[in-house]
C-alpha cells in the first residue's frame with residue numbers, strides 16, 4: 001500500500017513538482033521556469049501568493065479552497081489536479097493530486113514522477129491531525145469521566161472526534177484550473193464539451209433510426225395484416241429503447257448546455273474585468289449593462305436550443321432520406337429543399353430586423369440608465385416640459401422597429417411548419433393521380449412528411465432565439481475577446497509590507513522623463529516628468545486644473561502605462577514586478593467623484609484593498625485607522641459597528657465620512673507609497689488637521705495632490 005511519505009514533496013521540491021504536473025497536464029505555459037517558494041513558508045499568505053504566481057507562470061489558476069472536515073473526503077476525490085499541504089512534525093509537506101481515482105483512492109504524483117494510488121483516508125487524517133490533537137485531551141477526559149470500557153475507548157474516541165471535527169474547516173487545498181482567458185477551444189476540450197456534443201448527436205441519430213424502425217415494424221405489420229405478438233413485442237421493445245434514448249439525449253444535452261454556459265460566463269466575467277479602463281469609460285454604464293444583458297440571450301439559447309437546432313437539422317436530413325423512399329420520391333425531396341430555402345430567407349430577414357431592434361433597444365437602455373443616474377440633476381436643472389423629449393424620440397424610433405421584428409417572428413412561426421404540411425400533401429398528388437404508388441410507399445411518404453414537419457416546427461420555434469444569440473454575440477464579442485493572458489513576472493516578489501520599505505532614505509519610487517498622451521495625435525499631457533520618492537518623504541503635488549496631476553498619479557500607481565520614460569519601484573520596472581504586485585505596493589485614492597462606497601459591510605469598504613474576508617488583526621487595524629481619522633464616533637453610532645451595511649442600500653455616509661473611508665481604505669492597503677488625489681477637500685479645518693497628521697504618521701512615503 002502506498003504511504004503518504006512515499007508521495008509527499010518538501011517545500012524546496014515544489015517547483016519540480018509543479019513543473020512535472022504542468023508537463024503531464026499539458027498546461028498552456030508548462031515549460032516556464034519557476035523559482036523556489038519563500039523559506040518562511042509558515043506565513044500562509046506568502047505561500048498562497050507564491051503558489052498563485054507559480055501557477056500563473058505555468059498558465060493555470062490556483063484556487064485555494066477551505067472545506068468542512070465532514071466534506072473533506074469527497075472534496076479530495078474531486079480535487080485533482082490539486083496541491084494539498086499538511087503539517088508533519090511542524091514541517092509543511094505537500095501532495096500533488098492528479099485527476100481521477102478509484103472509490104476510496106486518490107491519484108497522487110510522487111517525487112519519482114510516477115502515479116501512485118493513495119488511500120483518501122490517509123490524506124484526510126494528515127490534514128486533521130493538528131485539530132484532532134488539540135481536541136484529544138478534552139475527549140479523553142470525557143471518556144474517562146463516562147467510564148468507557150478500555151476495549152471500546154479507541155473506537156469511541158474516534159467517533160467523538162469525528163463528530164466534534166465535522167463542522168470545522170481545513171484549508172491548504174489548492175485546485176488547479178485553466179484560467180478563463182485560456183484559448184476557448186482548449187477549455188471546451190478539457191471540459192469534454194466536444195465529446196458530449198458528438199455523444200448527444202449520436203444518441204439522437206440512433207433515436208431517429210429507431211423511430212423509423214418502429215414505424216416500419218408497426219406499418220409493415222398492419223399493412224400485411226401480420227400484427228402477431230412477436231411483431232408487437234418487437235415494437236414494444238423499440239418504444240422502450242426510444243424512451244431510454246430520449247432520456248439519455250436530454251440529460252447529455254442539458255449537461256452540455258450547463259457546462260457551456262458556465263465556461264462562457266467565466267470568460268465574460270474575466271473579459272469584463274480585463275477590459276481597458278478607457279474602453280469602459282468611453283462606453284458608459286448603460287451600454288455596458290445592455291451588453292451584459294445581451295449575454296442572457298446567449299445563455300438562453302445554450303440552455304434551450306443550442307443543441308436542438310443541430311438535432312432538428314439532423315432530423316431534416318433523415319426526413320429527406322425517408323421522403324425519397326416514399327411515394328413522392330424526388331418531388332418530395334425538392335419540396336423540402338424549397339421549404340429550407342424559404343426558411344433561410346426568412347431567417348436572414350429575421351436577423352436583419354433583430355439587429356435593428358437590438359440596436360434601438362440598447363440605445364433605449366443606455367439612455368434610461370443615464371436618465372436614472374442623472375435624475376437629481378435633471379429634476380433641478382431640466383425644464384419639466386422638455387424632460388421626456390428624448391425618451392419620446394427614442395420610443396418613436398423603437399416602436400416600428402419592434403413591430404417589424406414581431407412580424408418576422410410571426411412569419412417564421414406561422415408560415416414555415418404549416419407551409420411544409422401543405423407542400424408535403426401536394427407532393428403526393430402526382431403519385432396518387434398516376435396511381436403508381438402502393439400503400440406502403442404512401443405510408444413511408446407520410447412518415448417522411450411528419451418527420452419533416454416536426455423538424456421544421458422545432459427549427460422555427462428556436463430560430464428567433466438562435467438569431468438573438470447571433471446578434472448578442474456581436475455585442476458581447478468585445479468583452480469575450482478582452483480576456484487575454486496577463487503578463488506574469490519571471491521572479492516572485494513577496495507581497496509588500498510597511499516594514500519591508502522601512503530603510504530610511506531608501507528610494508522607493510523613481511520616475512524619469514515620463515511622457516504620456518491620452519490620444520496618439522493629441523498633445524502630451526505629461527512630458528519629461530520626473531520624481532524620486534524615498535522612505536519618509538512627504539510630497540505635495542500642486543498645479544493648475546488639467547495640468548496632469550491625476551494622470552501622473554495613475555502612471556505611478558500602475559493604472560496607466562507611460563508612453564516613454566522610466567518608472568522604477570525599488571529599482572525594478574513594472575514588467576519585473578507584475579501589475580498586481582506593483583499596485584499592491586503603490587496605493588492611490590482616486591478623486592472623490594471616481595471613488596465609491598459599495599453596498600457592503602463598512603469593514604469591507606475599509607479592507608477591500610487588503611483582503612476579504614478579513615483576519616481578526618485586519619479588523620482591529622481597520623478600527624484603529626478609523627479612530628485615527630476621527631471616525632470613532634460614526635463607528636459607535638452605527639448599530640452593527642464595523643459590520644454595518646453601508647452604501648446605496650445601507651447607512652448613508654456623509655460627504656466628509658466618505659472621504660475619510662477612502663483615506664482609510666488606502667492606508668489599510670499596506671503599501672509602500674500612498675498617493676492621495678484631492679482627498680481632503682470635503683473636510684472641515686479641524687478634521688482636516690487631524691486626518692493629515694494621522695496620514696503623515698502612517699504613510700511610509702506620501703504624495704498629496706491638492707490645491708492648497
Ligand SMILES: Nc1ncnc2c1ncn2[C@@H]1O[C@H](COP(=O)(O)OP(=O)(O)OP(=O)(O)O)[C@@H](O)[C@H]1O
Nearest residue numbers: 278518519525543544545546547548549550551552
Ligand atoms: N481619459 C481621457 N481622455 C482624454 N483626455 C483626458 C482623459 N483624462 C484626462 N484627460 C485630460 O488630460 C488633462 C490632464 O487631466 P488630469 O485629470 O490629469 O488633470 P489634473 O491636473 O488632475 O486636474 P484637476 O486638478 O482639475 O483634477 C486634462 O486636460 C484632461 O481633460
